[in-house]
Amino acid sequence: MTKKANKLLLEQLQNIAEGLGETFAPFCEVVVHDLRHPKNAIHGISNNLSGRRVGQPATELGLARIRDPEFPARISNYANTFSDGRSVKSTSIGIKDETGQYVAALCLNVDLTLFRSFQGALAQFTHIEDGRVHEHLDGTPAERIRARIDAFAASKATTARALSPTDRKHVVRALKKEGLLEIRRGANIAAAHMGVSRATVYADAK
Structure with a gap:
């Protein structure tokens, strides 16, 4: 893939990431990874929840995709954790070039903290005592x-x-x-x- 084509691909992915981040804010972080440069793979972050920065290195999934073109293109809803311990549900989507090599990835990270608080509150609110009335x-x-x-x-x-x-x-x-x-x-x-x-x-x- 040429530099121009790679730049266009990343721009399109970043546009998608920003749209998804805006739609699912404040619960979902969307990250674009440039797997052609693993040491500074993070190309963009929309609705930043993890505290990471553009230019930081690829994650384990990113490195696995770089090593193995047969690595699954999509891994959905797997358990993850932010650095401060918050529980996260993540989905990672790999993007290949015309040669079949992974060159980018789009990752979604949903902060489950608030949802679990809602879940607990709803469980308490909807609890009904058994009785004869x-x-x-x-x-x-x-x-x-x-x-x-x-x-x-x-x-x-x-x-x-x-x-x-x-x-x-x-x-x-x-x-x-x-x-x-x-x-x-x-x-x-x-x-x-x-x-x-x-x-x-x-x-x-x-």
Whole structure:
């Protein structure tokens, strides 16, 4: 690859890096590496989270790509760590020239610290104490039944009508336990929403 072509490639990668960095700020650092110069491989950093500087040397992945053209072109979502101990999720994408040699890399580093704080806060907020009190505050009985089935289906990444027999039994028994099948036409409403017969709902509830 000529110097002019290499310069153009790095400029394009830097443009991509800046766009990604701006889009995913403040959580994601995007780094462009020039693997043709491993001793000062860092060509550009967008949304700098690691504290590294342009001109610093290649990482272990960069050196591995320089040594071996068969090294994987893309390694996604691997565990990493910033120098101050923050947990990071990284993705590294190698770029080859026309001869099949790695000449550059685009790397994304996501700081997981804030996300894990959110995760802990959400877990605490959504925690519910088990108890004997059951109360429904939402809509009509039919709406509650449909909403309960839809919520369960969503947790299985599917729809009410696409539930497997095992999952359908699970949600029907949950409806029964919560008293939703005892309301007027409860079994009919559940059956119609899942696209099965009322007899099937009765059988699943046993």
